[in-house]
Amino acid sequence: MKHLRHLDRWLPIVCLLLLTVAAPAVPPPNGVAPVDPPPYGFAIDGNLMANTPAANVGDWISDTNAFPGSGGSVLTLAGVPINASRTFHLRDPYNGSDNVFKGGMKWRDNPNIWQWTTNKASSKTDINNALLHLTTDTNGHTWAVVAADRYSVSGDSYIDFEFLQSPLTLTATNTFSSAGTNGGRTSGDLLFSLAFIGGGSTPDFLAYRWQTNGLGGFDYADATAMLSTGRFFMAVNSNTISVPYGAFGVTTYAPNAFAEAAIDLTALLGSFDQCASFGFKTIMVKTKSSSSDTATIEDFITPFQYTLRIGPDAQAGPDQVRCAEGAETTFPLNGAAGSGLSSVASTTWSVLSGSATVDDTNALVTTVHVSSVSATLRLTVVQVNGCTETDDIVLAVQQPPVCSIAGVTNTCPRTTNTFSAPAGMTSYAWSVSGGGSISGAANQQTVKVVASSTCGTNYTLALNFITNVCSAFCSQDVAVIDSGAPVLTCPPNR
Known part of the structure; x- marks a missing residue:
């Protein structure tokens, strides 16, 4: 009895620990991303088809004969992007003869030490299709909608989408070449991981940000907690679904073979620094078998280059050279202003050097008259929250050459x-x-x-x-x- 005297004191704690260990992971929320295109939002529900299971909601593909409704799509039934400037369908060989990472490569490693070879990825990390759609909501926020598949539904696996601010390319010598100067990446790079956990039957979503590690280097830090409610959604297919364009040689996905997510990139980046502006240049899709620091990376799709700017931004346009038109030369100004978490409050052109007169100093698109050899103008964009971005443009006036012909008369x-x-x-x-x-x-x-x-x-x-x-x-x-x-x-x- 002496040993059982305090059992009632410890029993609740033991039960709580057992419940904590046994409790399943809470899946991330699914829902409808409030974007356009596609019309009527983007359903993150674990299937590819618009207007199902709910009518009048957009998705990757629309087939109004099978699923009537007003919800739009971003791919044709054949999987071809409707707008190739904002939607991408990436295909990768599967079940052999595939470009994969050499053994021992880690997902947190400097990409410049990665190596690749032609081989077969493990079934649970073998991908055939990856989808990416970039779109906006009514607040001007940029959203990324991503999706991918896997060959086998048995076991945990992770599909990563990396958004890199410096170019990352494949080399002919079976390596990777990254221009990132912060440990092979650039501070502020993002990684989104679509996860199949719990033996592959439970969805999860993780977000990481590349930053200093406090030890003189750089590493990915977990930023999942920075995702705001209603600003991200994730789902996997819980039942067999149709794949009209085909995947792994068939036209259906088995349960837990397909995952998709939508992320408000503007809101996420603004949570780190509401005045920061980011310019991404490469998107990399790869897989791994766990989220541990030492997890090896396995399959990948060749990195593709895409320019994406997010956050407060001022773009004065490229420098211009025009031929002299007399006492003054006219140049067109085509500025652009990007909003971050707040809308744009004002835009202003100013003359930093040279002699120039701007027709409308507050209009992004206007005309300037230059009466000097060159002039430098600045576009200043101020957000409602006070964030300020500037960009300069140099306008040069070239004198026309003297024409002459040397030869007999x-x-x-x-x-x-x-x-x-x-x-x-x-x-x-x-x-x-x-x-x-x-x-x-x-x-x-x-x-x-x-x-x-x-x-x-x-x-x-x-x-x-x-x-x-x-x-x-x-x-x-x-x-x-x-x-x-x-x-x-x-x-x-x-």
Whole structure:
């Protein structure tokens, strides 16, 4: 009895521990991402088809004959993107003859030490299709909708979508090349992991952010807790679903073979720093068998390059060079302003250097008149919350070149003469009219002209050339005359 005296004190704690260990993971929420396109939102419900199980909700594919409704789609029944600038369908070989990671590669490693080979991925980490759709909501927030599949539904597996701010490419020497300067990535890179856990039957979703690790290096830190309610959704297929475009040689997915998620990237990035702006350049899809720090990566799809800017942003446009138009030269301004968590409050053009007058200093699209050799303008974008972004543009005025033709002004019939234009031009175009013809190339600095056989049939040689953005035209008249004195030759017997 002595040993049982305090059993009632410890029993609730023991039961709580047992419940904690045995409790299943809470699946992330499914739902409808409030975006357009597709029309009427994007259903994250574990299937590909719009208007099912609920009508009038968008999804990856629409088949109104089978599932009537107004919900739109982003892929055709054949899996072809309707808008290839915002929707991507990536396919990967499966069950052998596939590009996979060499053994021992880790998901947190510097990508520059990754190696790849041609082999077969494990069944539970073998992917055939990956989908990505980039869209917006009514607040101007950018959303990423991602999906992928796996060959076997047995066992835990993870499908990662990495959004990288520096280019990552595959090399011909079976390695990867990353331009990221912070441990092979760039501080602020994102990784989203679609997870099949609990033996492969339970969905999970994890978000990571690349940042300093406090030890002088960089590492992925778990950022899942930064996902706001209603700003992300995730689901896997709990039953057999249709795959109209085909997957792993069939047109259906077994339960727990397909996962999808939607993430409000603007809200997530704004939770780290509401004034920060991010420019992603590469998207990498890969798989691993667990989320542990030492988990090896297995299958992958060749990284693809895509430019995506998120957060407060000012874009003044590329630098311009125009040919002088007189006392002042007119340049078009085509600025752009990106909103972050808050909307744009104001946009302003200002002149940093040179002499220039802007028609409307508050309009993104306007005109500026430059009266100096060059001018530098700045576009300032201010958000409602005070976040400020700037971008500069340099406008250069080029003086037109002087056109001249060096060569004879009169010639004898049937004579070939060479004419020259000023050196160093971008392009040349010669032409001739009248009693002459060009012999050889007519697009070089020099040209050869053959005079006609008849005296008095003069010709005009014309030249057009371009140097950078300026062009010039000139011509030269050439008289065809027989100016040589006649020579009389008598026969020897005369």
